[in-house]
Amino acid sequence: MIDNPFFERWTTPFGLPPFDRLRPEHFPPAFDAGMAEHLAEIAAIARNPEPPSFPNTIEALERGGRLLARVDKVFSNLVRSNTSDALDAVARLYAPKLAQHRMRIALDPGLFRRVADLHARRDALGLAPDQRRLLDRHHLNLVRQGALLAPAAKARLAAIAERLATLQTLFGQNVLHDEKTWHLALGEGDLEGLPGFVRAAAAEAARERGLAGGYVVTLARSSVEPFLTFSARRDLRRAVFEAWTRRGAQPGAHDNLPLIREIIALRAEQARLIGYDDFAAYALDDTMAKDAAAVERLLLEVWAPAKRKAVAEAAELQALAQADGLNGAIEPWDWRYYAERLRRERYAVDEAEVKPYFALDDMVRAAFDTAGRLFGLSFIERRGLPLYHPDVRAYEVRGRDGGTVGLFLHDNFARTAKRSGAWMSSYRDQESFDGEVVPIIVNNNNFAKGAPALLSFDEARTLFHEFGHGLHGLLSRVRYPSQSGTAVRRDFVEFPSQIYEHWMSAPETLRRYARHHETGRPLPEELQQRLLAARNFNQGFATVEYAAAALFDLALHRHAAPESLDPAAFEREVLARIDMPAAIPLRHRPAHFQHLFSSSGYAAGYYAYLWAETLDADGFAAFLEAGDVFDPALAARLERIYAAGDSEDPMALYAAFRGRAPRIDALLKQRGLAETGV
Numbered sequence: 295m296i297d298n299p300f301f302e303r304w305t306t307p308f309g310l311p312p313f314d315r316l317r318p319e320h321f322p323p324a325f326d327a328g329m330a331e332h333l334a335e336i337a338a339i340a341r342n343p344e345p346p347s348f349p350n351t352i353e354a355l356e357r358g359g360r361l362l363a364r365v366d367k368v369f370s371n372l373v374r375s376n377t378s379d380a381l382d383a384v385a386r387l388y389a390p391k392l393a394q395h396r397m398r399i400a401l402d403p404g405l406f407r408r409v410a411d412l413h414a415r416r417d418a419l420g421l422a423p424d425q426r427r428l429l430d431r432h433h434l435n436l437v438r439q440g441a442l443l444a445p446a447a448k449a450r451l452a453a454i455a456e457r458l459a460t461l462q463t464l465f466g467q468n469v470l471h472d473e474k475t476w477h478l479a480l481g482e483g484d485l486e487g488l489p490g491f492v493r494a495a496a497a498e499a500a501r502e503r504g505l506a507g508g509y510v511v512t513l514a515r516s517s518v519e520p521f522l523t524f525s526a527r528r529d530l531r532r533a534v535f536e537a538w539t540r541r542g543a544q545p546g547a548h549d550n551l552p553l554i555r556e557i558i559a560l561r562a563e564q565a566r567l568i569g570y571d572d573f574a575a576y577a578l579d580d581t582m583a584k585d586a587a588a589v590e591r592l593l594l595e596v597w598a599p600a601k602r603k604a605v606a607e608a609a610e611l612q613a614l615a616q617a618d619g620l621n622g623a624i625e626p627w628d629w630r631y632y633a634e635r636l637r638r639e640r641y642a643v644d645e646a647e648v649k650p651y652f653a654l655d656d657m658v659r660a661a662f663d664t665a666g667r668l669f670g671l672s673f674i675e676r677r678g679l680p681l682y683h684p685d686v687r688a689y690e691v692r693g694r695d696g697g698t699v700g701l702f703l704h705d706n707f708a709r710t711a712k713r714s715g716a717w718m719s720s721y722r723d724q725e726s727f728d729g730e731v732v733p734i735i736v737n738n739n740n741f742a743k744g745a746p747a748l749l750s751f752d753e754a755r756t757l758f759h760e761f762g763h764g765l766h767g768l769l770s771r772v773r774y775p776s777q778s779g780t781a782v783r784r785d786f787v788e789f790p791s792q793i794y795e796h797w798m799s800a801p802e803t804l805r806r807y808a809r810h811h812e813t814g815r816p817l818p819e820e821l822q823q824r825l826l827a828a829r830n831f832n833q834g835f836a837t838v839e840y841a842a843a844a845l846f847d848l849a850l851h852r853h854a855a856p857e858s859l860d861p862a863a864f865e866r867e868v869l870a871r872i873d874m875p876a877a878i879p880l881r882h883r884p885a886h887f888q889h890l891f892s893s894s895g896y897a898a899g900y901y902a903y904l905w906a907e908t909l910d911a912d913g914f915a916a917f918l919e920a921g922d923v924f925d926p927a928l929a930a931r932l933e934r935i936y937a938a939g940d941s942e943d944p945m946a947l948y949a950a951f952r953g954r955a956p957r958i959d960a961l962l963k964q965r966g967l968a969e970t971g972v
C-alpha cells in the first residue's frame with residue numbers, strides 16, 4: 295500500500311500519471327480509498343450546519359472526489375487503450391461498485407435538500423452565468439437520477455445502475471474477445487487485388503500475432519475495410535465480412551445478444567421510474583434535440599434522398615459486377631470492392647495511388663499546424679516521458695503567449711489489447727476555480743502500422759476528427775471541472791470534432807501536407823481535383839448505413855415490451871420497416887454496437903453525429919462564404935465554442951459564432967443529397 299503511486303503526489307513532468315510504476319493491483323485499493331474519501335466529503339457537505347450557499351455546496355461538490363477522479367481517469371483510459379486480463383478483471387469488479395457509489399451520492403437526501411434549496415433561490419444568489427448554469431445542471435442531474443423519488447424506487451434505481459454497469463462492461467469485453475480471437479491467415483495465393491499497403495499491413499498484423507512471414511486480416515476496421523475494398527477473392531471477402539458482422543453474436547460465453555435484452559429492459563424500467571414513457575424520451579430530454587420527434591425528423595429528412603442515391607449506386611455496382619461475370623445480386627461483401635472499382639473508373643482515383651501522399655506523420659503535422667493558424671497553438675514533442683506504450687507520443691501544447699496550455703498524447707496504432715474505433719479522452723481536465731489546472735488529453739486511433747504508416751483519405755479525416763475533440767479539451771477555459779472541455783450535451787459534442795474535419799480536405803491543407811512519402815512531391819493538382827470531386831461518391835451507402843443504425847437505436851430505445859425483446863428479430867423487423875437496401879449492412883450491428891451498449895453515453899444518441907453534421911456543414915460554410923478557411927475573425931468566434939465547454943447553452947454558443955440559427959441545406963449539399971431530385 296505504501297508504494298501505491300495513487301497515494302502520492304505526482305512529481306512527474308506535467309503531472310503525468312507515473313505509468314512506468316502503475317500496476318493493475320494498485321487500482322483496487324486506490325478505487326476503495328477514492329470512494330471512501332468522496333463519500334466523506336459528500337457527508338460533510340450534506341451535514342454542514344451552515345445554511346446552503348453556492349460555495350459550501352456547489353463549489354464543494356466540484357472540489358470533491360479528486361482521488362477517485364484521478365484513479366478512474368487513468369483506469370478507464372488504460373482499460374480501453376492497453377488492457378490486460380488483470381485490468382479486465384478489475385473492470386468487472388469495479389464497474390458495478392462505481393455505479394453504486396455514484397447512485398449513493400445522487401440519491402443522498404441531505405445533499406439534494408441543499409441543492410434544491412439553492413435552486414429554488416437561484417435568481418437571488420447573485421451568480422455569474424457559468425455558476426447559474428452549473429447550479430441548474432447539478433440540480434437537474436440529481437433529479438434525472440431519481441432524487442425526487444420515494445425510497446423504494448430509489449433503491450431499485452440504484453440496483454439498476456449497478457447491474458447496467460456490469461452488463462455494459464461485459465458487452466465491451468465480449469466484442470474485444472471476438473476481435474482478438476479471430477483472424478484470417480492468407481497465403482501468397484490469397485492476395486489477389488491487394489495493393490502494397492494492404493499487404494504490408496497484413497504482414498505487420500501477422501508479425502504482431504507471432505505469425506511472421508505470413509499475412510493476416512484481423513477484425514479491426516483498419517484491417518477489414520481495405521480487405522473488403524481490394525480483395526478480388528469473393529469467397530475470402532465473404533468470410534471476413536461474416537466474421538466482422540458476427541462480432542459479439544457468437545453463441546456461447548461471449549454472446550452479447552442476451553445482454554442487449556437485459557440492458558434495454560433495465561433502461562426502460564429506469565426511464566419509467568423517473569417518469570418518462572421510454573428510455574429515448576428520458577435520454578433526449580437533456581439534449582439539444584429535446585425529443586424523439588425532432589431526431590426522427592432529422593433522420594427522415596436525409597433518409598429518403600440517401601436511399602434514392604444508394605439504390606442508384608447499387609444499380610451501377612450491379613452492372614459492373616455482372617460485366618465481371620457475377621451471377622445474382624451483389625451482396626454486402628461485394629459493395630466496397632465494386633464501389634472502389636467504379637470510383638477508380640469514374641474519377642480515376644485509386645486508393646493505392648492516393649495513400650502514399652497521406653503519411654501519418656505529415657497528417658499529424660497538418661492537424662497541429664491548422665490548430666496553429668486557427669487558434670495560435672503550437673505542439674512540441676516531449677520524448678522520454680514515462681508513457682504506457684512505446685507507440686504513444688507526447689506533445690506539450692503552447693498557446694499564443696508561449697505558456698503551456700496542456701499535454702497531448704497521440705496513440706495512433708491498432709493492437710490486440712486496444713478497443714477498436716477512434717476516440718478522445720483525458721487524463722486530467724482543465725479547470726481554474728482553485729488555481730489553473732492544465733489538461734492532459736489523449737487521442738486514440740487504430741491505424742495499421744507501416745514504414746511509414748500511410749492513411750486513407752477517410753483515416754486522415756478520422757485523425758482530424760479526434761483531434762477536433764482533443765482541441766475541445768485543450769482549448770477549454772472554464773472555471774469548474776464538470777463544465778470542462780467535452781462535458782457538453784451529447785448532440786453538441788461532435789460539432790467541434792466534425793467541423794475540424796473540413797480543414798483536412800481544404801485545398802490549402804492538401805497542397806501543403808499531402809506529399810509523397812518517398813519523393814516528397816506534393817499531391818498533383820489534378821489528382822487533388824479528382825479526389826475532391828470523388829468526395830460525394832458512395833455517399834448514398836455511407837448515409838444509409840449510418841442513418842439506419844441511428845433509426846435502429848431510436849426504435850430499440852422506444853420498444854414497447856423490452857422484456858421480451860429478441861434483438862436479432864427486432865433488427866430484421868426495423869430493417870424491413872425502413873426498407874433497407876439488401877446490399878447495405880448497418881454500420882454497427884446490435885451485438886457489437888458499442889456506442890449503445892458499452893456505456894449509456896450514446897444510447898438513443900447515435901443520431902448525434904448527424905445532428906452535429908447539420909451544425910458543422912453550416913458552420914464551415916461560414917468560412918467558405920468569408921473566402922478564407924483561416925479567416926481570423928471567424929476563427930476567434932469558433933475558438934469561443936471550444937473554450938466554453940458546458941458553461942453556456944450550446945445553441946446560444948452556435949448562434950453567437952454563426953450569427954444565426956443552423957440550417958440543414960449545407961448538410962444535404964455536403965453529402966451530395968441536395969441535388970438528388972425525384
Ligand SMILES: [Zn+2]
Pocket residue numbers: 759763788791
Ligand atoms: Zn467524435
